[in-house]
Amino acid sequence: MENNVTIVYIGGSDEIIEALTSDSRCSVEVISTARAAMNYFNSGIKPDAVLCETNIPDGSAFIIYDYMRGLQRLDQVAFIVVAFEFSEDDFKRAFSIKIDDYYVTPLPDSDTLVSRLEFLKEYRKKSANPAQSKEKEVNYLMPVSKRIFDIIVASSVFLILSPILLIVTIAIRLESKGKVYYTSKRFGREIFNLYRLRSMCASTYTDFQIADIVEHQYTTTQKNPNIDFTVPCPFCADLPEGETCSPIIHTDNNMICEYWYIRQRKEFAKIQSSFLKAPDYFRITKVGKFIRHTNIDKFPQLINVLKGDMSIVGNHPLPLYKAELLTSDLFSKRFLAPAGILALWQAEMSRKRSITEVERRRLDNAYADHFIGGRYSMLLDFRIILVVLIKKIL
Amino acid sequence: MKQKILVIDDERSIRLLLVNFLSKMYDVVGKGDGEEALEWLEGNLPDLVICDIQMPKMDGYVFLEKLRQRGYTRHTPVIMLSGVESSPERVKCYTLGAQDFLVKPFNPEELSALIKKNLFPVHYALKW
Numbered sequence: 001m002e003n004n005v006t007i008v009y010i011g012g013s014d015e016i017i018e019a020l021t022s023d024s025r026c027s028v029e030v031i032s033t034a035r036a037a038m039n040y041f042n043s044g045i046k047p048d049a050v051l052c053e054t055n056i057p058d059g060s061a062f063i064i065y066d067y068m069r070g071l072q073r074l075d076q077v078a079f080i081v082v083a084f085e086f087s088e089d090d091f092k093r094a095f096s097i098k099i100d101d102y103y104v105t106p107l108p109d110s111d112t113l114v115s116r117l118e119f120l121k122e123y124r125k126k127s128a129n130p131a132q133s134k135e136k137e138v139n140y141l142m143p144v145s146k147r148i149f150d151i152i153v154a155s156s157v158f159l160i161l162s163p164i165l166l167i168v169t170i171a172i173r174l175e176s177k178g179k180v181y182y183t184s185k186r187f188g189r190e191i192f193n194l195y196r197l198r199s200m201c202a203s204t205y206t207d208f209q210i211a212d213i214v215e216h217q218y219t220t221t222q223k224n225p226n227i228d229f230t231v232p233c234p235f236c237a238d239l240p241e242g243e244t245c246s247p248i249i250h251t252d253n254n255m256i257c258e259y260w261y262i263r264q265r266k267e268f269a270k271i272q273s274s275f276l277k278a279p280d281y282f283r284i285t286k287v288g289k290f291i292r293h294t295n296i297d298k299f300p301q302l303i304n305v306l307k308g309d310m311s312i313v314g315n316h317p318l319p320l321y322k323a324e325l326l327t328s329d330l331f332s333k334r335f336l337a338p339a340g341i342l343a344l345w346q347a348e349m350s351r352k353r354s355i356t357e358v359e360r361r362r363l364d365n366a367y368a369d370h371f372i373g374g375r376y377s378m379l380l381d382f383r384i385i386l387v388v389l390i391k392k393i394l
Numbered sequence: 395m396k397q398k399i400l401v402i403d404d405e406r407s408i409r410l411l412l413v414n415f416l417s418k419m420y421d422v423v424g425k426g427d428g429e430e431a432l433e434w435l436e437g438n439l440p441d442l443v444i445c446d447i448q449m450p451k452m453d454g455y456v457f458l459e460k461l462r463q464r465g466y467t468r469h470t471p472v473i474m475l476s477g478v479e480s481s482p483e484r485v486k487c488y489t490l491g492a493q494d495f496l497v498k499p500f501n502p503e504e505l506s507a508l509i510k511k512n513l514f515p516v517h518y519a520l521k522w
Contacts, residue, residue, distance in 0.1 A: 080465070095439055095466060103465035112463045119460070123436055140410060187502050189414045247481050262479055265412040329477065331499075334408035336414065368407075 004115055006045075010037045010064060011053030011082065017106060020051075029068035034059025038067055043076060049078040049117050065099055076142075078120040082107065140336035140371040142311075145378060148313050154305040161299055168197065168296055171287045176201050183301055186317035188339020192309040195300035199288025203208070208386050211329055227268075233260035285305060313381040315364045316342020326361070334364035337371055344380075347387040396421040397513055398438070402431045402457065403446040403475065408498070413442060414488045415502055416509070429451030432460055441464060442512055444505075447483065462491045471512035475500070476507060 007020060008029045016256065020028045031037045034056055050068065052061040061081045068074050081094050081102045094102040098118050101293040107113065137189065169180040178201075178340040233244035236257050246259040282291070291297040310317060317339035318326070345363040349355045355363075370376050399416055401424045403409040409424040416422045423438070425431040428445075431452050443461065445478045447454035454474055473494045474487040484495045493510050 073515075091466075098437075100436075101465040104468075108463055116463050119432070120436075123433060124434070140414070164401040185503070190418060191502060191506070248480065258481055320501055324504075325499050327408070327411065327502060328499040332405075332411045334409045336407060352456050373448075393431055 004047065005117060006047040007117075008037070008040065008047045008050045009052075010034075010050065010061075011056055013053065013082075013084075013105070016051070016105070019107060025114060026110060029124040033057045034064055034132070037064050041071055046074060047077060048121070049080060051080045051082055052247055054081055054083045054087070058359065061099075062093065062097070065097065076124050078117055078124075082155050088220065132329050134196060139367060141376075142271055142338055142371070143376045144378065146311060146338070147308070148382065149381070153242065154302040158299075158302045158306070164296065165299055168287065168291055169372070172198055172285070172291075175285050175287050182287050185320055186339065187315035187323035187335070188310060188315065188333060189337075190309075191320070192304065192307075192317070194309075195303050197291055197297040197300060198217075198290050199284055199297050201283045201285060226257065227254075227261060227264050229254045232255045235259065256358075260387075298341065305341070309339065311338040311340045313344075313384050315367055316340065317342050331361050333368045334361065335368075337364070337368035342388045343367070343382055344386055347384045397441040397480060398423070399430060399509070400425065400434070400438075400443045401445075401455075402426075402443070402449070403427060404451075405446070407503045408446070408475075410414040412505075414505075419506075420509075427458030428454070429458070431457060435464065435467060439509060440470060442509060443472045443491070444509075445471055445474055445475055447487070447522075448478075453504040455486060458487070473505070473508055473512065 004027050005025055006027050006029070007082050008088050009017060009020060010031045012032050016027070017030055019145055022024050029040070030248060031040055037052075037056075037059075050064075052064055056064075065079050065081075068079060080103060081090070081099055082103065083090060083104050086104045098323045103118065108116070145263065172180045178198060180198055181195055182198050183195055185191060186194040233245060233256075234242070239245065244257040246257045248255050249258050249261055251261075288297070301310060305312060315334045315337050323335070326334065343364070344367040345355055345360045348359075348363055367380075370380055396419070398421045400415075401409055401412045401422060403412070403424070404426055406426070409426065410464045413422045423434065423440070427436055427449055430443075431443075432452075439452045445457055449457075454476075458472060458474070461470065461472065471494075472492045473496060474492045475496050475498055476483055476487075477498045478522075480496045487495050493512050496505060496508065
């Protein structure tokens with residue numbers, strides 16, 4: 001098709017005719033009526049493509065398309081509708097009856113048009129010979145057996161623990177004002193509200209709700225990083241004066257190269273995030289201290305399990321500000337596994353006593369791998385539950 | 395009927411993460427490279443496209459260019475994903491016709507908001 005593309009243009013726009021004929025690669029046949037187009041199709045000539053205006057004297061693009069596709073000889077010829085005004089009905093109709101494309105004027109330049117026609121030709125060849133059926137993508141599925149297990153375990157444990165929950169909720173209510181539970185947005189496979197019992201003063205919660213504080217400070221970090229404009233970028237320093245290693249960006253009263261700005265901002269964010277880990281802002285109540293120590297504050301997560309947000313075993317769902325750091329090519333696999341109360345790394349930690357952040361991420365990814373296709377086995381979940389429980393008891 | 399989103403990323407875990415994350419709200423289809431996505435587009439009409447930039451067979455820029463050459467997808471909203479935070483990349487994407495640009499790792503809630511913004515621009519306009 002590089003040398004010559006035979007295009008039949010059915011319509012009367014001088015602009016389009018001029019644009020098509022000005023390209024030496026295109027040999028253009030102009031036809032102005034539907035009847036003449038049908039006669040042309042019956043003449044035995046096979047063009048590479050047909051461009052047809054939506055409305056032409058004695059017919060429309062859709063009538064001509066139907067007629068052309070009825071001729072077996074021309075069923076591989078690309079057919080493109082040209083409209084002078086966008087019509088949603090025509091657009092949808094064209095797509096639904098498999099017209100190759102629908103352009104609203106001005107048409108793209110001839111290079112684009114020729115490359116589009118080349119693509120369509122190749123595509124038609126491929127779809128005419130569907131040689132190798134492509135391997136279907138293996139998804140990380142939530143097994144039905146796991147879901148059933150979750151419902152049985154969560155509802156039974158919830159029933160067994162309900163008297164304790166009742167006592168604890170009364171104690172929380174008596175000790176300090178406010179709701180007995182709080183919700184925090186988490187990301188597992190999707191975003192959901194994680195339930196927990198309140199372990200801090202409600203007044204603290206109103207003003208400094210954990211998620212809000214962390215998220216707020218995090219955004220503050222993003223918006224107003226502590227950038228030191230006096231320290232020059234090490235890469236720009238090696239370049240001749242006036243040149244910079246990356247584009248210059250402007251802040252309120254200063255200018256800085258983009259690389260140095262991003263680097264400093266990341267360093268600052270790291271310091272801030274480690275600072276945020278110390279929960280000194282919050283006043284933990286006496287009951288709060290107890291329920292935190294005994295993990296009773298996490299019992300409402302069983303509601304999340306029953307709702308289907310989480311599973312008994314899975315990768316811990318993360319607050320959004322933490323999840324934001326892991327949705328990269330390297331670490332994102334962990335989010336393919338269901339979110340869970342007990343994680344694989346907790347079982348591993350019981351043996352090794354301590355576990356690094358990198359190991360934890362690796363184990364989260366390893367747990368996710370158990371959900372590829374039909375690889376999932378409940379034995380791993382049982383082992384995790386058993387090991388973590390034994391560790392907690394001991 | 396759910397709106398259709400096409401996700402293109404050569405990194406399977408990101409692709410599946412997006413498919414899982416968005417499939418409750420939308421009808422999501424994942425493709426591993428630009429060529430495969432273009433072939434899929436011949437028979438399908440997405441309401442929005444999310445595309446990675448760094449891909450081996452056909453990178454995000456070429457895909458975006460080809461997407462804009464097609465009459466059917468000339469105005470389909472596109473959100474580009476990139477592992478690199480750089481303004482020249484952003485500028486190139488906007489020049490080629492992308493609506494938004496998101497750096498990996500990203501906040502899933504931000505992506506969700508960007509999708510809504512692009513799928514329901516009138517709704518957002520009314521709020522302003």
